[in-house]
Amino acid sequence: xxxxxxxxxxxxxxxxxxxxxxxxxxxxxxxxxxKYGCGMALCGACTVHMDGQAVRSCSTPVSAAAGKKVxxxxxxGRARVGQAVQEAWRRLDVVQCGYCQSGxxxxxxxLLETNPRPSDADIDAAMGGNVCRCATYVRIxxxxxxxxxxxx
Numbered sequence: 001x002x003x004x005x006x007x008x009x010x011x012x013x014x015x016x017x018x019x020x021x022x023x024x025x026x027x028x029x030x031x032x033x034x035k036y037g038c039g040m041a042l043c044g045a046c047t048v049h050m051d052g053q054a055v056r057s058c059s060t061p062v063s064a065a066a067g068k069k070v071x072x073x074x075x076x077g078r079a080r081v082g083q084a085v086q087e088a089w090r091r092l093d094v095v096q097c098g099y100c101q102s103g104x105x106x107x108x109x110x111l112l113e114t115n116p117r118p119s120d121a122d123i124d125a126a127m128g129g130n131v132c133r134c135a136t137y138v139r140i141x142x143x144x145x146x147x148x149x150x151x152x
Contacts, residue, residue, distance in 0.1 A: 001013070001100070005067075005070060007075035013028050020060065022034060027107070033102050033140065034057055034101065034102060034103075035072060035102055036098065041056035044056065047107060047130065050068050050069070051069055054106055072074035072106075085089060088147040092142055100130065100132045104127070107127055108140070117152070
């Protein structure tokens with residue numbers, strides 16, 4: 001039995017220690033906002049926050065999350081930065097197919113929590129590990145800038 005802190009709530013799960021956090025979130029806890037993309041931490045669709053850092057849940061063993069605070073897309077909007085990012089995403093109509101967007105939002109929030117006034121280069125560096133097959137990168141960058149302005 002492993003106890004996790006997911007979105008501020010203690011969750012006891014039965015899983016092998018090397019089970020990817022992604023599968024515990026999706027299959028055990030039925031939190032399907034975090035997406036499976038590549039399974040190799042290359043696309044960013046599975047991004048969650050662990051103790052404030054953006055991590056790829058497909059390659060993070062559930063045992064690594066024990067004793068840490070995990071935030072998923074389901075709860076990121078509870079915080080001020082998450083609200084600003086989600087609102088900018090809606091206002092600028094960033095989403096096309098939407099599959100990658102939970103990971104995009106989680107990475108954008110992590111960026112703005114550490115760098116409240118990112119340059120284009122900062123955004124490109126922080127978001128470089130998040131792939132969007134619909135190529136909404138220009139709208140993603142604009143939404144991050146808009147969220148940063150709203151938070152200023």
